Amino acid sequence: MPTSPLRIVFAGTPEFAAASLQAILDSKTENQYDIVGVYTQPDRPAGRGQKLVQSPVKQLALANEIPVYQPLNFKLDEDKKQLADLNADIMIVAAYGIILPKVVLDTPKLGCINVHASLLPRWRGAAPIHRSLIAGDSETGITIMQMDVGLDTGDMLLKAHCDIKPTDTSASLHDRLAVLGGSALIDALEKLKAGTLVAEQQDESLSCYAAKLAKQEGEVNWALSAELIERQIRGLSPWPVAYTNSLAGVMKIHAAHIASVSDEASIPGDILVVSKEGVIVATGQGSICITEVQFAGGKHMKVQDALNGKNKAALAIGQRLGLLDQAE
Secondary structure, three states: OOOOOEEEEEEEOOHHHHHHHHHHHHOHHHOOEEEEEEEOOOOEEEOOOOEEEOOHHHHHHHHOOOOEEOOOOOOOHHHHHHHHHOOOOEEEEEOOOOOOOHHHHOOOOOOEEEEEOOOOOOOEEOOHHHHHHHOOOOEEEEEEEEOOOOOOOOOEEEEEEEEOOOOOOHHHHHHHHHHHHHHHHHHHHHHHHHOOOOOEOOOHHHOOEEOOOOHHHHEOOOOOEHHHHHHHHHHOOOOOOEEEEEOOEEEEEEEEEEEOOOOOOOOOOEEEEEEOOEEEEEOOEOEEEEEEEEEOOOOOEEHHHHOOOOOHHHHOOOOEOOHHHHOO
């Protein structure tokens, strides 16, 4: 292993990746790492004005005077040459969002390693945090992986475990894993420098695919159990957000928890109890207490505020959510 500072190219885009880049920057006082370049996705239009917005990784890199590169992909020879000219020992990838061809994976002397938000081989793919919550996993974590041409199929170099709390949303779990990813990355880099990293092959029979989320997955099927619906709501918060049809049109459900109220004569989707604490809705098995909602054109609000608003009739006892789904 190199005895001089590791020449690092970092590739990432969102906040999750920025946490790993920050971890490397925080470790530079030991003069072990030299970040010679940062790759991130091209600036994207966002907001009502559709102004171009820099990624969190780009903002952090520029603030630390690190050269930034933003190829659309690595199909052009000039982009491949640019990477080769950086003469990197290793490329660190975290939620970059661009598939790297073999020629790129082979360019750094020690290849490319990935900061992945699951305990591989479980949840390979684009949305491991959300899928772990929706599936009801009790544990997840970070895997530092040697990248190959497959989808998160490379050898595992280091794992860091993280419990999933019963109240976790994808946002809260994301934030904890982002921090954990940074510390796991530094741990892996230190072991790499010391020559003590041990690669472990993944067991293909244990792999799961964490497909990219689609907005349609947010629609609540009230015939499912309260447990499954509650996991769906937490797993899709803050995006794409669970939703249902109501008397006032589509209603997003930002927060809910399992309730103890039951009514065997009720139909799934029926509103059973209404109070400032929440709206209790019957499901196929058990009930759910909705505590935060958002109607079309309105703001995200607590139920107690919605009950004082123009759409309060949609949250009345006896109303049935999911009306369009259940129409005969």
